[in-house]
Amino acid sequence: MSSVIAPTQAPAANPLREGLEQERVPDASCLVIFGASGDLTGRKLLPALYSLAHDGLLPAGQTIIGFARPDYTDDAFRLAMREACDKYARTRPVDDAIWENFAKGLFYVQGDFSEPGGYSRLNQKLQECDRTRGTGGRRIYYLAVPPQFFPVISELLGKEKMVTDPEHGGPFTRVIIEKPFGHDLQSARELNRVAVSTFRERQVFRIDHYLGKETVQNLLVLRFANGIFEPFWNRQYIDHVQICVAESIGVEKRGNYFDNAGITRDIIQNHMMQLLSLIAMEPPVAFEADPVRDEKVKVVRALREFPRGAEEENAVRGQYADGSVLGEKAIAYRKEPNVNPESKTETFAAMKVFVDNWRWADVPFYLRSGKRLPKRVTDISIHFRPAPYPMWRKLRGVSTTPNVLAIRIQPDEGISLKFDSKVPGPSVRTAPVTMEFRYATSFGAEPPEAYERLLLETMLGDSTLFARRDEVETAWAWLDPLLNAWAADPRPPDFYPAGTWGPEAADRLIERDGRKWRRP
Amino acid sequence: MTALPFEADVRVDVASIEKHLAELWRSSKEVSDDALTRAALWNVVAHTSDSESHTKASEALGKASGSVPQRTIIVRANPSAPPEISSWISANCHLVGGGKQVCSEEISIVAGGDRVHRVPPLVNALLIPDMPVAVWWLGDLPNEYEDYVLTLLEPADRLIVDSVYFDSPADLMLISNVAEKTTTMPADLNWVRLEEWRQATASIFDPPHMRGRLEAIRSLRVAAGTSGSDYFGEVVESLLYAAWISAQVGHQVDAQGKVEGALGPIDYRIERRKQEREVGGITFVEIAFDDGSCASISRDRERGILVTNVDGNLSFPETVTRAVACEIDKLIVRQLKRAQSDPILLKVLPLASRLAKRVAQ
Numbered sequence: 001m002s003s004v005i006a007p008t009q010a011p012a013a014n015p016l017r018e019g020l021e022q023e024r025v026p027d028a029s030c031l032v033i034f035g036a037s038g039d040l041t042g043r044k045l046l047p048a049l050y051s052l053a054h055d056g057l058l059p060a061g062q063t064i065i066g067f068a069r070p071d072y073t074d075d076a077f078r079l080a081m082r083e084a085c086d087k088y089a090r091t092r093p094v095d096d097a098i099w100e101n102f103a104k105g106l107f108y109v110q111g112d113f114s115e116p117g118g119y120s121r122l123n124q125k126l127q128e129c130d131r132t133r134g135t136g137g138r139r140i141y142y143l144a145v146p147p148q149f150f151p152v153i154s155e156l157l158g159k160e161k162m163v164t165d166p167e168h169g170g171p172f173t174r175v176i177i178e179k180p181f182g183h184d185l186q187s188a189r190e191l192n193r194v195a196v197s198t199f200r201e202r203q204v205f206r207i208d209h210y211l212g213k214e215t216v217q218n219l220l221v222l223r224f225a226n227g228i229f230e231p232f233w234n235r236q237y238i239d240h241v242q243i244c245v246a247e248s249i250g251v252e253k254r255g256n257y258f259d260n261a262g263i264t265r266d267i268i269q270n271h272m273m274q275l276l277s278l279i280a281m282e283p284p285v286a287f288e289a290d291p292v293r294d295e296k297v298k299v300v301r302a303l304r305e306f307p308r309g310a311e312e313e314n315a316v317r318g319q320y321a322d323g324s325v326l327g328e329k330a331i332a333y334r335k336e337p338n339v340n341p342e343s344k345t346e347t348f349a350a351m352k353v354f355v356d357n358w359r360w361a362d363v364p365f366y367l368r369s370g371k372r373l374p375k376r377v378t379d380i381s382i383h384f385r386p387a388p389y390p391m392w393r394k395l396r397g398v399s400t401t402p403n404v405l406a407i408r409i410q411p412d413e414g415i416s417l418k419f420d421s422k423v424p425g426p427s428v429r430t431a432p433v434t435m436e437f438r439y440a441t442s443f444g445a446e447p448p449e450a451y452e453r454l455l456l457e458t459m460l461g462d463s464t465l466f467a468r469r470d471e472v473e474t475a476w477a478w479l480d481p482l483l484n485a486w487a488a489d490p491r492p493p494d495f496y497p498a499g500t501w502g503p504e505a506a507d508r509l510i511e512r513d514g515r516k517w518r519r520p
Numbered sequence: 521m522t523a524l525p526f527e528a529d530v531r532v533d534v535a536s537i538e539k540h541l542a543e544l545w546r547s548s549k550e551v552s553d554d555a556l557t558r559a560a561l562w563n564v565v566a567h568t569s570d571s572e573s574h575t576k577a578s579e580a581l582g583k584a585s586g587s588v589p590q591r592t593i594i595v596r597a598n599p600s601a602p603p604e605i606s607s608w609i610s611a612n613c614h615l616v617g618g619g620k621q622v623c624s625e626e627i628s629i630v631a632g633g634d635r636v637h638r639v640p641p642l643v644n645a646l647l648i649p650d651m652p653v654a655v656w657w658l659g660d661l662p663n664e665y666e667d668y669v670l671t672l673l674e675p676a677d678r679l680i681v682d683s684v685y686f687d688s689p690a691d692l693m694l695i696s697n698v699a700e701k702t703t704t705m706p707a708d709l710n711w712v713r714l715e716e717w718r719q720a721t722a723s724i725f726d727p728p729h730m731r732g733r734l735e736a737i738r739s740l741r742v743a744a745g746t747s748g749s750d751y752f753g754e755v756v757e758s759l760l761y762a763a764w765i766s767a768q769v770g771h772q773v774d775a776q777g778k779v780e781g782a783l784g785p786i787d788y789r790i791e792r793r794k795q796e797r798e799v800g801g802i803t804f805v806e807i808a809f810d811d812g813s814c815a816s817i818s819r820d821r822e823r824g825i826l827v828t829n830v831d832g833n834l835s836f837p838e839t840v841t842r843a844v845a846c847e848i849d850k851l852i853v854r855q856l857k858r859a860q861s862d863p864i865l866l867k868v869l870p871l872a873s874r875l876a877k878r879v880a881q
Contacts, residue, residue, distance in 0.1 A: 012731055014722055014726055015768045015770075016718065016734075016769075017726075018768060018864065019863070019864040020715065020719060021715070025722075025723075027726075028727075441589065442559060
């Protein structure tokens with residue numbers, strides 16, 4: 001393919017775009033979804049792409065090609081995707097006129113991931129689209145497939161010469177990889193090795209959908225666009241930080257995958273590491289891919305190692321037993337379909353971690369994540385140190401509480417600050433009150449789905465919101481000793497009834513420090 | 521909007537508007553605890569001079585407050601009316617999900633005779649501190665030298681006008697001068713209406729091979745839909761469009777409205793086209809290039825979207841040119857959602873005033 005594409009020089013920016021709401025418009029490309037018959041494509045990817053089209057954010061000529069084993073025609077694929085968009089798109093109901101135009105750029109190529117013939121057919125289709133839809137040889141490969149297929153897809157794309165690079169005079173090729181980015185440090189390194197044998201690191205976009213969430217991106221704005229927070233954002237003023245990612249659902253249809261992974265690999269290694277990095281990072285020199293990721297990876301590098309031989313001192317694991325969630329009966333994890341009835345996999349983990357650097361020395365970060373907890377909520381709370389002198393202590397009715405800045409990532413996204421206030425009346429009595437900011441209240445409109453933002457950023461070639469190789473590997477290197485210790489431990493995790501906030505050991509983990517979990 | 525008991529207008533004493541608002545919120549908390557949230561991101565002052573425009577402003581801002589919570593202050597000032605001043609308060613509430621409602625306050629002030637001069641200081645006192653202020657001027661434009669106007673605009677970050685009601689090119693310059701001489705930045709609802717045409721035009725030049733043709737523009741023809749009269753406001757959107765092209769492409773416009781590009785004179789022509797619908801809007805754009813080729817934009821009436829035609833290739837770039845909702849409240853929302861006023865409009869206003877000489881009669 002690269003032979004038919006003349007070397008290109010980046011054209012000057014379109015001056016007519018200046019000041020328009022949509023200042024950055026990607027050049028039209030072919031987005032190939034490997035695994036197009038899977039759940040992710042119908043639930044997330046196509047609805048996100050359609051919503052981008054609806055909001056006028058896709059370039060004319062943008063082309064999407066589904067690639068998978070089932071034998072669909074273009075029309076059958078379009079029909080299935082229309083149904084998916086009707087069901088899952090943020091902008092529902094689907095607008096017929098917009099869909100008609102969108103569907104003109106939607107195609108399907110049947111093929112097996114390990115069969116070269118499929119890639120030839122795909123390549124022909126891609127070249128045809130270059131001629132008819134003006135996609136200019138630009139390619140984005142979305143690997144919506146289990147990680148074991150990544151090496152073969154990567155290898156065959158390379159062999160069929162379907163990867164080009166502007167540095168060598170060709171149009172761009174980018175590849176999007178879904179988590180899990182490995183199972184441990186060794187497998188992550190192997191995945192990354194395979195990736196860079198076909199692609200350059202800057203062509204690889206590792207998607208962690210948490211980074212596409214508006215509220216997660218707002219962490220950087222909150223910290224670095226406001227003058228008041230940064231002076232207090234350190235060990236002098238902050239007592240501790242809590243990060244909670246709670247899910248009310250169980251493993252649903254993912255029993256097979258989850259039983260081999262556990263909550264630590266599924267949530268903590270990626271999503272929570274991202275939240276922790278953004279909360280703890282130093283200001284980057286620019287809001288650009290490498291400066292931001294450089295600072296994030298420094299945080300992960302500064303994480304204190306789990307003590308050798310006593311890894312569990314600062315970590316607790318649990319597994320849900322029978323219980324009830326939101327008024328509904330919930331069965332134990334071991335009774336879930338496709339789960340080993342004697343599974344030791346953790347569905348809950350809590351840990352106390354330290355970022356050993358100048359800013360955060362000895363400030364504990366308490367992480368807590370689990371399935372079948374009382375509700376679905378992700379939030380971060382910054383607990384400030386108490387006032388230095390309790391001048392009210394001799395007065396009855398006065399009990400001061402430390403200030404808490406709580407950042408709600410989902411749902412009901414917002415930020416609140418808790419502080420004490422005098423209760424109106426002749427005597428001095430205090431009560432905690434909160435100042436609240438809610439996205440829905442202030443901005444009305446529903447924020448775009450994380451996948452919308454991330455797909456658009458990939459088309460634009462901006463990898464700021466994607467995980468870099470060293471981030472991923474450093475996080476594994478830090479977690480591996482704990483995961484190995486748990487794997488070697490013959491005891492099962494502590495059980496907790498579904499619908500509670502985890503095992504008692506998790507409470508003890510924080511209470512022995514004289515603190516307690518915030519009720520999110 | 522949802523009907524609540526305190527959404528109806530309550531007449532209150534002018535001197536104690538804030539006190540009555542505080543009471544209103546206290547009583548609403550007693551009724552529904554935390555189901556109601558009072559919110560404001562903007563102070564929006566609508567200046568009107570008659571009951572018709574007062575109602576129009578109230579309806580539009582009531583709807584707009586669902587997307588941009590605000591303290592709305594609607595002023596009806598008529599020096600010819602009897603000398604009295606009165607005020608009302610009410611709330612605009614909108615459901616935001618989970619059974620919760622976000623409410624914005626609306627204060628109406630009606631003044632007549634010499635009492636009109638009491639309005640600007642009263643408005644100043646009612647503004648929520650630390651929130652930006654937009655003054656939306658409905659009707660005839662203010663005289664920039666009046667104390668009344670200067671006092672009213674003094675705290676304003678933004679002056680919102682609608683140039684479709686402008687009488688002459690001087691109005692364009694007047695708005696431009698506000699930006700030059702004060703800290704208030706102008707915003708024009710007509711400029712927002714123009715956005716879909718700007719988007720469509722930009723999309724023509726998005727493909728890398730089209731970028732270079734911007735320098736090869738030989739002529740620009742813009743057709744304005746008019747009612748058949750020679751009312752100036754009906755061609756302003758077309759003038760703004762032409763001025764935008766010249767500003768962004770780097771064409772020079774002299775005092776007579778003649779346009780010069782890097783390769784020589786460029787023929788800018790703004791035509792009036794009589795029609796029943798879309799009066800005041802652009803109906804057609806044609807851009808011709810040095811090599812004789814051309815690109816055009818028109819509206820597909822059936823689908824309500826713009827169609828581009830480049831060298832004979834029709835395209836419906838509806839992904840970037842879907843008809844932008846043109847109801848007043850939506851235009852206001854789009855203005856208020858921009859953190860800053862559009863600096864490109866400032867470049868465009870004086871050029872549009874000069875290009876007015878190019879309007880074919």
